[in-house]
Amino acid sequence: MKITIENIPEGSEPEIIVRCNEIDESLLQLIYSIKSSSKKLIGLTGLQMNIINPKDVFYFEAVDNKVFIYCKEKVYESRLRLYELETEYENLGFFRASKSTVLNISKIKSLNPVFYGKFEALLLNGEKVYISRQYVPILKKKLNL
Template sequence: MKITIENIPVGSEPEIIIRCNEPDDSLLQLIYSLTSTHRKLIGFTDLQTHIINPKDVFYFESVDHKVFIYCQEKVYESRLKLYEIELDYENWDFFRASKSTVLNIGKIKSISPILYGRFEALLQNGEKVFISRQYVPVLKKKLGL
């Protein structure tokens, strides 16, 4: 892939031109991330409000009608519903791994099959997350398998 960056006159609007034969999924994801305006990911701990970079999130989990954001060392509470998070970040590296979990593919270290068609994902922080059998095809598609 060839990348060219040109300086433009002050006051001109930046422009991105993409030349390709056929746009693939990764190119479409890049285009979406450039053009979309995601809500800021907000997490709460005690009385503090935190702005979280989605790339730092390992997974989101719903427990007792509350959604939690799991990062490397901290866990935050979110006011979003899990389905809202799934929709907002589906074109990033996130996918629904089970009824209660949305997982960041970029944080997976390894994947192992376990009983009854389920998978177990070992994350970069050492945690293990189960992937329900109904969501395994989604994972395989996202990984290009």
């Protein structure tokens, strides 16, 4: 892959031009990554609003009609619904792991098959999250297995 960087006049808007024979999954992932670098997520702790980089999120979980954002050491509450977060961040490596969980694939340390076709994901922060059997094929596809 050839990369060319050109300086532009002051005040001009930066532009990225992609030239390719066909768009594949890795190129789409790169495009989504560039576009989403400016996306931030709002997490609440009490009345305080915290700005969170989506790359720092391990998973989102819905519990008792509330949605929580799990980072390495802190948990925040989100005003968004789980399906909204899933849609917004699916191109950043997030996927639906169960009815109540959306998981960041890049935070998975290891996977272990468990009973009835489920998987257990050990995350980089030591937490374990279960992946329902109906979502295992989606995970396998995202991991190219």
